[in-house]
Amino acid sequence: MTQPEPLSMMRAGLPDGLAHTELISSLEEAELDRLAQGMPVVAAVLGVGGGAAMDAAKFIAWQRAIPLYLAPSAVSVDACVTNTVAVRSAGKVDYRGFVVAERIFVDFGLISRAPARMNRAGLGDLLSIHTALWDWRHGAGQGGAELIPEAARSAAQILRAIEERAADIYAVSPPGIEALVRAYVLVNEIASDVGHAQAEEGSEHYFAYCLEHVTGRSFIHGEVVTLGAVLMAEMQGNSPGRVRALADDAGVRWRPPELGVSRDDMDTTLRELPGFVRDAGLPWSVIDEARIDEATVSMLAEAVR
Numbered sequence: 001m002t003q004p005e006p007l008s009m010m011r012a013g014l015p016d017g018l019a020h021t022e023l024i025s026s027l028e029e030a031e032l033d034r035l036a037q038g039m040p041v042v043a044a045v046l047g048v049g050g051g052a053a054m055d056a057a058k059f060i061a062w063q064r065a066i067p068l069y070l071a072p073s074a075v076s077v078d079a080c081v082t083n084t085v086a087v088r089s090a091g092k093v094d095y096r097g098f099v100v101a102e103r104i105f106v107d108f109g110l111i112s113r114a115p116a117r118m119n120r121a122g123l124g125d126l127l128s129i130h131t132a133l134w135d136w137r138h139g140a141g142q143g144g145a146e147l148i149p150e151a152a153r154s155a156a157q158i159l160r161a162i163e164e165r166a167a168d169i170y171a172v173s174p175p176g177i178e179a180l181v182r183a184y185v186l187v188n189e190i191a192s193d194v195g196h197a198q199a200e201e202g203s204e205h206y207f208a209y210c211l212e213h214v215t216g217r218s219f220i221h222g223e224v225v226t227l228g229a230v231l232m233a234e235m236q237g238n239s240p241g242r243v244r245a246l247a248d249d250a251g252v253r254w255r256p257p258e259l260g261v262s263r264d265d266m267d268t269t270l271r272e273l274p275g276f277v278r279d280a281g282l283p284w285s286v287i288d289e290a291r292i293d294e295a296t297v298s299m300l301a302e303a304v305r
């Protein structure tokens with residue numbers, strides 16, 4: 001299960017007739033169903049590529065109960081270590097299934113050939129701990145999930161550790177790549193232990209999903225999550241400078257013009273955010289507490305200009 005670019009880098013190594021290759025173009029429900037139905041009988045599935053290839057491979061392994069192997073071609077998202085599949089259904093993300101890879105191959109040679117921008121964006125799913133933890137802590141007792149202090153402390157520690165690796169992440173060096181993947185593994189362990197992802201997924205992700213919904217576009221996940229983290233840290237009054245500095249030190253692009261996000265897209269997304277999280281039934285976050293009026297919309301949009 002792969003994508004055109006990683007496939008072009010390994011074509012010589014794929015034995016004809018022994019392996020069946022599928023290219024994944026999206027994680028829309030209809031596309032995944034089409035793949036699952038059209039695939040021949042196979043003994044195992046290997047995903048090579050970005051987040052979409054990882055998730056499509058996980059989907060097939062889950063549906064068919066066959067062994068799963070994953071080789072991320074970039075460390076742009078944590079999809080290689082997570083156990084569920086982020087299916088896009090009617091403009092929303094729905095997590096399905098449960099599957100554990102037999103092996104995750106972290107091939108520095110393959111990963112370092114991806115655009116640096118993609119690999120640096122991998123920080124987004126860790127930097128999100130900063131705002132997600134705030135949401136989790138403040139939501140407990142206000143309708144949100146109960147806080148598990150030990151898990152929250154571990155997540156905070158993962159964020160502090162990755163902060164020290166900003167220069168390696170910027171350089172996309174083997175230590176930087178390894179630090180990202182190992183941090184994903186630790187965050188995933190926390191999520192498995194507590195039964196939800198609130199240590200790393202909160203309002204910053206909700207903003208990213210809402211932006212995709214409003215614009216009908218897909219973005220580099222870690223970049224929009226980072227934009228969301230800067231915005232939500234502003235709204236939380238939660239050291240937005242820390243998020244900006246870490247993102248900039250690691251070379252993550254997050255400013256709206258760099259992502260092709262217009263001021264109109266920003267304003268509309270922020271206005272629709274409260275309704276979006278309500279309709280999607282997302283866990284408690286600062287969005288439930290804040291009044292997002294026109295003054296807040298323009299304050300936030302100005303803050304990330």
Ligand SMILES: [Zn+2]
Pocket residue numbers: 125205221225
């Ligand atoms: Zn994420």
